[in-house]
Amino acid sequence: MHVDPLTRTASAEPGALWSDVIAAAAPYGLAPLSGTPSVGVTGYTLGGGAGWLTRLYGYAADSLLAAELVTADGELLTADADSHPDLFWALRGGSGNFGVATRLDFRLYPVERVAAGMTMHAFDRAGDTLAVYREWAMKQPDTLNTAVILIRMPGGPPMLALRVVSVEDAGRTLAPLLEAAGEPISGGLAEMTFARAPRPPADGAEHAVRAVRRADRRRDRRAARLAGRRHRGAALGRRHARARRADRTS
């Protein structure tokens, strides 16, 4: 795992987790297009990879600069935009179908501090909140990423959770959504380093997520993540528009 702050790039070998890259990039005020910190860099990136910065900077696969890999016939090569460009295109979303990657080089971005967190709300506000979310989410800046999640505590009632990671202060823009969700039962938003953002603040909200995960591991059917809506569009939409234009002209 290597970070070059001058070129704002990182190199990672198989086995590296996003938590490794986040920790290595943070001292330079940089961040990767990571997902959950415990997820592996290689599988995530080759599969596409959509995380909290994706609306702003796109899929992790689109930030891949080069991949060193062993092909099915045992050849060790490096694929990038100039060398084996077709293979490079296929790797970015093609997962493990084109060889065994032994190193990925990818871009980092100048993201140091974010406004982030999670709030838990009464479940009976879920319908109204999702209705507001559908319209509201379409108009939000690329710097803001949110998710509306319906979860059930072990043996407890279902609840509505709002998760937020914003590269800019989002207090005013979040107001209509928070108004629809009603007074939070627990949780909150705070300014924090990007490294802390994927984890909700240490309060009731974090315990809720942990409890649901534990229950999921035990296959406790009384507790589950019931459903979720995650913010898309922005850089993702522009990418699809570019891809459609390229398809039409090819």
Ligand SMILES: Cc1cc2nc3c(=O)[nH]c(=O)nc-3n(C[C@H](O)[C@H](O)[C@H](O)COP(=O)(O)OP(=O)(O)OC[C@H]3O[C@@H](n4cnc5c(N)ncnc54)[C@H](O)[C@@H]3O)c2cc1C
């Ligand atoms: C808790 C959790 C949270 C997640 N959150 C997100 C998220 O926010 N956004 C998102 O986009 N995805 C998310 N995912 C899905 C995640 O991106 C995929 O599970 C991804 O495949 C994980 O990669 P891995 O290297 O950890 O897994 P692995 O099981 O090791 O690999 C999965 C696949 O990746 C390929 N692969 C792995 N290593 C190599 C290699 N060296 N060379 C070639 N191919 C390889 C293979 O096809 C393999 O089957 C999440 C998954 C989990 C478990």
